[in-house]
Every structure is written in structure tokens, then in C-alpha cells.
Amino acid sequence: MTPYFFGYGSLVNRDTHSYPDAHPAQLVGWRRAWVRSAAFDRVFLSVTLDPETTISGLIAAVPDADWAALDARETGYARLSSGGAVQHPLTPAPDIAHYAVPVSQQGHTTANTIILSYLDVVVQGFLREFGEDGVQAFFDTTDGWDTPILNDRAAPQYPRHKVLTKAETALVDHHLNRLSARVE
Numbered sequence: 001m002t003p004y005f006f007g008y009g010s011l012v013n014r015d016t017h018s019y020p021d022a023h024p025a026q027l028v029g030w031r032r033a034w035v036r037s038a039a040f041d042r043v044f045l046s047v048t049l050d051p052e053t054t055i056s057g058l059i060a061a062v063p064d065a066d067w068a069a070l071d072a073r074e075t076g077y078a079r080l081s082s083g084g085a086v087q088h089p090l091t092p093a094p095d096i097a098h099y100a101v102p103v104s105q106q107g108h109t110t111a112n113t114i115i116l117s118y119l120d121v122v123v124q125g126f127l128r129e130f131g132e133d134g135v136q137a138f139f140d141t142t143d144g145w146d147t148p149i150l151n152d153r154a155a156p157q158y159p160r161h162k163v164l165t166k167a168e169t170a171l172v173d174h175h176l177n178r179l180s181a182r183v184e
Contacts, residue, residue, distance in 0.1 A: 013125025
């Protein structure tokens with residue numbers, strides 16, 4: 001049976017990948033967090049165990065169980081078996097994996113900022129999949145908003161950046177203001 005991945009960040013934005021058979025899903029018992037990856041000197045979006053939280057995302061098939069391209073895209077993360085933690089519409093249930101920055105690789109970095117062009121892509125994906133309520137849930141089920149955010153919209157650093165509409169940009173900015181996030 002074809003395995004699937006559960007994406008909870010940029011992989012929710014279907015414009016950033018070509019994986020087939022994608023479906024909205026939820027990961028039970030996990031929470032998103034912005035974490036510093038010492039191995040890559042960058043702040044990444046990751047997940048941590050949290051029995052009180054369920055996060056939305058997207059599952060998609062990994063044809064021929066060929067994880068090489070996805071593992072390369074998700075460099076800096078470890079691929080973890082999701083076990084039965086993913087709620088989804090598929091029958092029978094496939095094997096599903098998700099990615100997380102290993103705790104052993106979290107630590108001090110010199111680039112201690114969230115890249116806004118990356119966050120924009122994530123929010124655009126959540127808006128398309130889950131609407132404005134889904135965007136609010138993304139922000140509310142993600143820790144680490146005290147991390148400064150680098151406004152790189154004029155010269156995006158994120159390699160899979162996308163152009164946002166004015167309304168999408170305003171939605172991102174609204175939630176950052178709501179959470180008193182510091183944009184530099």
C-alpha cells in the first residue's frame with residue numbers, strides 16, 4: 001500500500017509540491033512550534049508531543065514509497081511514523097509519517113528569526129484548505145511567536161515562496177499583530 005506523509009506547514013500549500021492524492025487531515029496529540037535548529041542555523045516549524053492538542057494539515061501519497069525527494073526537501077527534520085495519530089478520510093488506513101526537528105538538533109542559532117516568506121506560504125495553504133478559521137487555528141496551535149520574524153517579502157529567502165494576494169497578506173499581518181509578534 002502507498003504510504004502518505006502528514007504536512008503541517010508549507011506542505012499544506014499544494015503549490016509547493018506535486019504529491020498526489022492529498023486530503024485535509026488532523027494530527028492528534030501534537031502541537032506546532034517554531035524551533036531553532038543548530039544543525040542548520042535556522043528557525044524551523046516543527047511539532048512537539050502535546051496530548052491536549054490536535055493540529056490540522058494535509059496528507060498526501062508518496063508514490064512507490066520513494067521518500068528520497070521528500071526527505072531531501074525536509075532536510076533538518078527526522079521522518080517519524082505517525083502511527084494512528086492521524087485522522088483522515090482514507091480506508092483502509094495507509095502508513096503515514098510526519099517530520100519533526102529532533103530535540104538533539106535544537107539549540108542556539110545565529111539566524112534566530114522566522115522567515116516571513118515561509119510563513120506566508122504556510123498561511124496561504126491553510127487559508128485554501130481550511131478557510132480563515134483554519135488560519136486562526138494554525139496561529140493558535142503554534143508556539144514560539146515570541147521569535148522575531150524577518151520581513152523578507154521584498155526579497156524572499158524561502159526557496160518555495162509564493163506571491164500572496166493583498167487579502168492573504170493582510171490576514172497574515174492581522175494574526176501577527178493579534179499575537180504581538182515582532183516583525184523586523
